[in-house]
Amino acid sequence: MGQRVPIQGEAGLGYVLAVDYDMPPLMLTPNELDAMVLGAQWVASLQDRMLANAASDVLAKIASAVPDDLQLYIIEPSLGVKAPAEDQGEAIDTAPLRRAIRDGRKLRLRYRSAAGEESERTVAPVLIGFAEASTLLIAWCDLREGFRHFRIERIVEMQATDEPTGSRPGELRRRWQQWRDQQLARSLPKLG
Numbered sequence: 001m002g003q004r005v006p007i008q009g010e011a012g013l014g015y016v017l018a019v020d021y022d023m024p025p026l027m028l029t030p031n032e033l034d035a036m037v038l039g040a041q042w043v044a045s046l047q048d049r050m051l052a053n054a055a056s057d058v059l060a061k062i063a064s065a066v067p068d069d070l071q072l073y074i075i076e077p078s079l080g081v082k083a084p085a086e087d088q089g090e091a092i093d094t095a096p097l098r099r100a101i102r103d104g105r106k107l108r109l110r111y112r113s114a115a116g117e118e119s120e121r122t123v124a125p126v127l128i129g130f131a132e133a134s135t136l137l138i139a140w141c142d143l144r145e146g147f148r149h150f151r152i153e154r155i156v157e158m159q160a161t162d163e164p165t166g167s168r169p170g171e172l173r174r175r176w177q178q179w180r181d182q183q184l185a186r187s188l189p190k191l192g
Contacts, residue, residue, distance in 0.1 A: 028066060033073040036062060041081045046130060048094050094128050094152065096160060097137055101125045104165045107139070110157040111150055118156060123148070124165035126176045138176060140165070147179050 009015035028036070036059070043055035063074045100107050109121045123139035126147070130136075134151050141148040165172055 028062070028070070030070065030073055033062070033066065033070060034077065034079055037074055037077045038079045038081065041077070041079075045081055045083070047135065050093060050095055094135070096158065097125060097128055097152075100160050101127060104167070104169060106142075106161045106163045106165055108159045108161055109150065109155055112154045112156050114154075119143070121150075122161070122163075123150070124167070124172055126172050128152070140172060140176075147176050 006018035006020075007015050008018055040055040040059045044052045046052060059074060063071065066074070097107070106122055106124050109123060110118055111121055112118050120143075122142045123137075124142075126138045126140065128135065129138055129149070134153070137150040137152055137155070139148060139150060140146070167175075
């Protein structure tokens, strides 16, 4: 109501938009559209088919909502991402990892190192990182008692547990960011 949207109703009964009110179209600037299209192109280039499909769906929704004069920014974008390598191997489904992160649940992994050695790990997942050459699961490793980066293509087997990570939402990520900042500070050359 403070933004002059006609709302009818009263406390205790509920509220509705006036029947004749027409919501304005999604208002994005050309630069915002460029950013959205570029981001969606990049996500679509990942090996995760579920995320790639979601990126395409988002673009279709945006295209249906923006005014006609901005359609060209989506149909014929002026920016693009590098095409993915032809042989990316098996597609990776990160949905179970994302679910464990959102639910604050630990995972049990059987993980293969670069040398081919396998180990069993229980981890508290923090986030999934996407780089040009790999996808990483960033997690607190109970075995190593520290943060570790696990290449997703080396996860041989994974099982979600009912065990909570033991952290409030966002706390584990903040701890990882502090750890990462400390690691970066140690690797930078000292000036002066």
